[in-house]
Each structure stands twice: as structure tokens, then as C-alpha cells.
Amino acid sequence: MQTFGQQLINGLSLGSIYALLALGYTMVYGIIKLINFAHGDIYMLGAFWGYYSINYFHFNFILALLSAMLVCAVIGVVIEYFAYRPLRHSARITALITAIGVSFLLENGMSYLVGANARSFPQAIQVVTYHWLGLRISNVQILILGTACLLMVLLEVIIKKTKMGKAMRAVSVDPEAAQLVGINLNHTISFTFALGSAMAGAAGVLIGLYYNSIDPLMGMTPGIKAFVAAVIGGIGSVPGASVGGFIIGILETAVQAVGLSAYKDAVVYFVLIVILLVLPAGIFGKNVKEKV
């Protein structure tokens, strides 16, 4: 029971990172049906911004987090403007290849600029481990969970309560009809990229703090896992992305805990396939059958 609780805490911490990333995937996919392959690399940029801002500008953790979110939001908007916008009416597979190109560019560009080696993330917060009922939980874990949950709630409020959120939902259902009722498509899509990228930036800083190590290729695997999380949750669904993220986080820690860490990713993909076979549109997704 104790190990179970412990693994649950670890799984939730990891899962909240995946969830934050998955939110970006799910929002972008929901609105322009693009698997934004470069999303994981935005998270990497967020981590590097955190690294530099803490080390050289001596930002505190909160300031580093917020500024990383801002910087990543801007980068996300710029990428959409230059790389994806010209392809909005092309085949979706074309946009996907472009996104892969952007991902390669960010990874290799960063390797070129800062070197490919891993570096240790500055300890912006003194790690304190609390013991409670035999469980260990660090202040960093609490911070990650707390920040992630706070951001998810904030996002849900933005999407449900604000005018921009309403526009996002309208565009994701029917872009043409949304334009007819006066919604600015470009602004809405830019806003979606900004929001999603900000979440990724936050996740980058948090993971830096948690794992203590960052490198230019760090976004690749978590990016793909987070996309898997978004698909499991039902791509396009915000609560789905959060749930999917936590499922993957917990699943990975659980598989590791029973000593099968070599098969950790295989189990994740296996669960993905099984879920898709039972629920072809994910847990929260609506399975729309083509009308004849």
C-alpha cells in the first residue's frame, strides 16, 4: 500500500508534465487538425529559457516560469505564422511534414547554438522532502502538481468563459461557419498556439526542476508520449488531455515499479492501441460516424 501510494505520487508528478504538454497538442489538433510535431521542442525551449533566465538574469522560480511561458507563447505564434499558416489549405500530411521539419530545425538549431550536451538545471528551489505516513513527497513534486493543476483549471476557464475561448471552440467545430459569424480565424489560431505553447514552456521549466537535466533533444520522446496521451484522452478534448497525461504518467511509473522499466514504452503503446480499439476516438472523444 505504501509503495502504491509512493508510486502514485511519482506517477502524478510525471503525469502532470505529460498533461501540460498534451494540452497543447489537443488544442492545436482540435483547431487545425495538425499533429504539431514541434510541440515537444517548444517544451525544450521553455526548459532552456528557464536555465538561462535563472543562471544569467537571476530570475526566481516564479519569474522564470512566467517568462518561459511568455517566450514560448511568442515562439509558438511565430512558428504558426511562418510555417503552418501558408499550408492551411494544403493536405494535412503536408502540414505534418512541415511540423516535423520545424521540429528538426529547433532541435538542431539549439544543438548548434548551445551544444548537444546535457546540462544541469539550476536549483532555483531548495529541495525539501516531506515524510508523511511513510510516503516521501518533495516540495518540487508538490509544486509541479500544483502548478500543473492550476494551469489546467486556468485553461479550462479561458476556454469556457472568455470570448476568445468561445471563438476557439467555434473554430474547432466549423471554421467556415465561425468566420461567417465574425470570428477572426487567424487571431483565434494564433491565440490557440500561444496558449498551448505557454503550457509547454511551463512544463519545460518544471521538468528542468524535477529531473535536473536538460538537452536539445529532450523534447522528442516526451513530445510523442504527450501526443499519445492526448489521443488516449480523446484528441481535441481538454479534460481528455489532462486525464490522458495522468494515465501515461501513472502507467509508466507503475511498469517501472514492477521491474519492467525496459518495457515501459511498449506498455504505453500497447495500452494506447487497446484503448483506440475499444474507443476509436479516445476516452473523451466523440466518435463521429460519417453520414451517408
Add this chain to the structure above:
Amino acid sequence: MSNSPLLEAQALVKNFGGLTAVANVSVHFDQNELIGLIGPNGAGKTTLFNLLTGETPVSSGTISFYTDHGVQPLNGKQPAQIAKIGISRTFQNIRLFKELSVLDNVRIAMTNHYHEGFLTSILRLPKYYQTEAAMTKAAQELLAIFDLTAVADLPAKSLPYGIQRRLEIVRALATKPKLLFLDEPAAGMNPEETADLTRLIRKIQREFHITIVLIEHDMSLVMNVVERLYVLEHGALLATGTPQEIQKNPAVIKAYLGGE
């Protein structure tokens, strides 16, 4: 002679969640008949087609099809299996293989009438050339009957709307059906095109000796060509009879003119 049965559907029901799209509908189509299926929008006409062609599984009820080898139940069969048994259709929103040529659209519908081993195809054994020639010839003959020879090599998407509708009917005929469902074949057509279509439907029935069931809103077309009509309303069968009987039926008049 036209009384030997072809298809019999008993007490068909289709529920979508809480909504009953088709409620306890029984129909029968005989050999060589030309039948109309009418009703206001949302009456369940297309859903009934979808049930009979296996596109949508029935909630309850039975469908039997009379073939040379006895009666076959159609319940639980996939559209492709039902097509092989001898039912073909067109769609309300034209569903051609848009990027492919007119000839290919027709040849694809003939897939099941020709058999070719995988090795024959990939190694181009003599049998391959024979099959290709036979399929192409059969398709060209069919296209010629319907005046489509000139456009045979064009992609289907490049054809004018009326011709696309015609091609869809030709493609359905290429499967050699005994029963053909036409879902609003005159939708979007001008009076001249509709008149052409009327002649076309008569010609098909005359030359191919098959049963045709059509959903149509254009009453001039329906009353002109069909021998018997089914009227659906709110998913239920409202009336059935000859066009003359239906035109005089008070319940039908009420359904069409509103609840006065």
C-alpha cells in the same frame, strides 16, 4: 409475372440513441418493379436504404432476399457482402471515386465479377492481360449504353453535376445488381435533366430487367415512372399503393400539406 418477390423486410426498427429513425416498417419489392419511396424530410427514407444495404445495422426486424439459390437473410451482413448478393445503390450526396477516371469508376464496380490471383497481377501473367481486356471491354460497353464514352478517361470530379449523377447510376449497374436503390437521383437537377433521368430510369428497367427503388422529392418524376409507392412519415409507414391511390390518400395529403 412481376409478382415473384425479390426482397422482403419485416418489422424493421432502427433506434439512434433515444431517437427512432425507422419504426416497424415492412416493405416488399418484387422482381422487375419500379418503386418509389417518398416522405417529408427526416422521414427515415435514407435510413431505410442504409438498413437494406447493410450500411447501418438494424435494431430489430428481418430482411430476406430471394436469389436463384433460395432465400438469403441480409441481417448482419456487411455492405460489400450485400452488394455481392445483388443490391447496389447511389448516394444522396454523390460519392464517386473522384480522382479516378470514369472508366476506372466502372471497372472498380466490376471487381467481384473477375477473379485474378495475386501472382497473376504482380507478375503480369497472360491471364492478367486477358482480365484487363475483358474488364475494360465490359466497362466500355456499359459506358457506351449511357453515352459516357467520350468522357471515359476524364477524372470523375471533372464531370458536370448531372453527368456525375448518371455515372453513379452506371457504376451501380456495373455490379450487376438485381435490385437498385437510387437516393434522390434528381436532386439539384433542372427540368431538362430530370426529363433525361426519367428516360434513363425507364431504359434501365427495360434493358437490364432489374428492380429499382427510388427516393425522390420531385413528384413529377415519381408519379411518372413508378408503379407502386411507399410513403414514410416520422419513421413509420404512412401509406402504400399506386401513384393514383397515393395522390388521393387523405393521410398523405395531410402529411404533405401540414396538419390541417
Add this chain to the structure above:
Amino acid sequence: MKANLKSNLAWLGVMVLGFVVIDACEFAGLINTFIENMLVTIGINVILAVGLNLIIGFAGQFSLGHAGFMAIGAYATGIMTQTMATPAGFYLSMVVGMVIAVIAAVIVGIPTLRLRGDYLAIATMGAAEIIRILINNLKITNGAAGLFNIPALASWVTVYVLMCLTTIVTVNFIHSRGGRAVMAVREDEIAAGAMGINTTRWKLAAFIFGAATAAIGGSLHAAYIQTIAPGDFNIMASIAILIIVVLGGVGSVTGTFVAALVLGALDTILQNFGTVRMIIYSLALILIMIFKPAGLLGSWEFSFKRLFNRKVKGVAEHE
């Protein structure tokens, strides 16, 4: 029939010419190991990408797991030729690899091919990763370290001949009754079903076909490069093949050849650029996609038959 013969002879001529040109260059010493490596890589990429194009471009099924099937072929050869270091052993291993790949494709394909679009892509990607992780943890595959010193049983000639053969077989399939059924599924699955096409069966046929050719590519890779490791067959490897397909034009076999050549040449030229190599490569990729969204050739296909017909028509009009 006569036109068919003429066009078949023309293609035979092209293949022989290609062979003679490369052979002459080899003989004249114009091709060093570096260039030969490039040519062989291009050839293997063509085999892989033509098969993937059949699945994506012709059957319309977005598979992102091609490297998994390639891995099966590569490991079949890597393992079997350790004890059977003869050409016969190599070809036997290739066949075994194809058979295993086909079995894997059936196991993966039957459940997942019901999924659509991106869901299928992510599921096939997951399946390929599962294959890779299994290889990574098995003893017979030597785990993460991979296999070394695989006997050199494939030369550029082997690759060239097999590239021609797989392309012929694939193109023949596309132009047959089966190929048209597969394209009907891509165009409109519901209409195809209503016309009596067993959509599940034909999707699976294309998927299996692609998997078998991927295994051939893997076998050749193992026997030519002589070293394989699980990391060679990860998601990025699948994506590299996908890039060739999309860059050339989804649904164009000619495009696949052009893209494999262009990317192979680009890769070789960029070797001299050191670290900026991948930056230039990714920028090129983004720019080509933005300015040529349908790929280099779209769905255009080179055809001798059409060329001859046009000539005949042209002459007739002049008279």
C-alpha cells in the same frame, strides 16, 4: 497488347541502361565507397518508400510504422546469416523476414486498420515501437547493442536488382484489379463497400504488401551496412521514409524515386557542412513543403505508354 510490349521493353531498357551506367562508373573508378554507399542508401530508401507510398498514397491508410517491418527484415538477415553466410542463406533470411513481417502486419493490421487517419498513424507508430522495444530486450537480437559483423552478402547490384523488382511488382499491383480496389478504398470507403469491395481485405492487402517490401529493404540494409541496432528502426526512421513519400508526392511512384534521389544527393552534399547540415536539411524540408505542398511531382506519373500514344497522335495530326 503491342503498346504494352513497347512500353515494357522501354522500361527494361531504362533499367539495363541504369545498371550499365553505374557499372561503367564503378569500372572507371568514378565511384568510391562513399558514393556507392549513397547509391545503395537511395536504392534501399526507394524500396521502403515505394511500399509505404502504396499504403499511404494508393490505399489512403496513414501508416507511421514502416521502420518496424524494416527491423524485422534486417534482424532476420542479421541473425540467420551468422550461421548461413552464403548467398542462399541471405535470400532464405530475406524470405523468412518477409514472412514474419507479413504475420506481424496481419496481427497489427486487422485490429488497427479500422481506425482512421491520424488515429491509425499513431497506432501503427505504437506497434512499430513495440516491435523495436522487443528487439531491444531479446537475447537473440543482442539487445540494445545490436548485431555486428553481419556477412556482406548484398552488393550494390543486389540492391539495384531488388529495387527494380519490388518497384515492378508494386506498379503492376497498382495497375491491376486489386490496385483499383485499393484506390477505391482511398477515394471513398463507403462507396467502395457499396460496390462490393471488401474494404478491410484490400486495406490489409496493401498493408501486408508494404510490410513485405519493407522487410526486403531491411534485409538489404543489414547485409550491406553489416551493422544493425534497434535504434536504427525508431520512430525517426519511419518518419524519414514518410518524408520521402510526401516530398515526392503522395500517390506518385515516380515522385518517390525523385525524392529519394534528391534527398540522398542532398544528404551527401551536406556531409561537408558539418553541424549545420541538419539545419539546412530541415529548412529545405520546410521550404519545399511550403512552396510545393503536393510534393515535387504531385500525383503525376511518368508513363512510356502515354508518351508513345502522344507521339502517335502528334504524327496523325500532322498528316
